[in-house]
Amino acid sequence: MIDRLDLWVVIIGLGLGSFGLRFVFLGLVGDRPLPAWLSRHLRYTAVAVMPAIVTPLVIWPNATDGQTDPARLLAAVVTLGVGYVTKNVILAILTGAVTLAGSIYGLG
Secondary structure (H helix, E strand, O other): OOOHHHHHHHHHHHHHHHHHHHHHHHHHOOOOOOOHHHHHHHOOHHHHHHHHHHHHHHHOOHHHOOOOOHHHHHHHHHHHHHHHHHOOHHHHHHHHHHHHHHHHHOOO
C-alpha cells in the first residue's frame, strides 16, 4: 500500500512535469517556427509511438493471459505488409482486422 503523501507527491510531480513539457513547446516556442531538424524528427513521433503501444498487445495479449497468440501475430504481419505495400492506413487496419477475425473465428 502506498502512503497518501507519496501518492500526492507523485501526482503533483507528474502534473507539473507534464505541464512544463507542454509549456516549452506551446508557451515559449508556440509563435516561432521550429528548426528544420526538429520538425523533421517530430514527424516520426507517431511512427515510433504506435508500435510501442501495439507491440505488447500483440506479443503478450491479456486475452490469452500473456501467451503469444499466432492469430494476433498473423494479423500484425498482414497489417504491416499491407501498410508497407499500399501506404494506405485504413486498408492496412481493415485487412489486419479481417485477418484477426478470420484466424480467431475460422472465417474464410
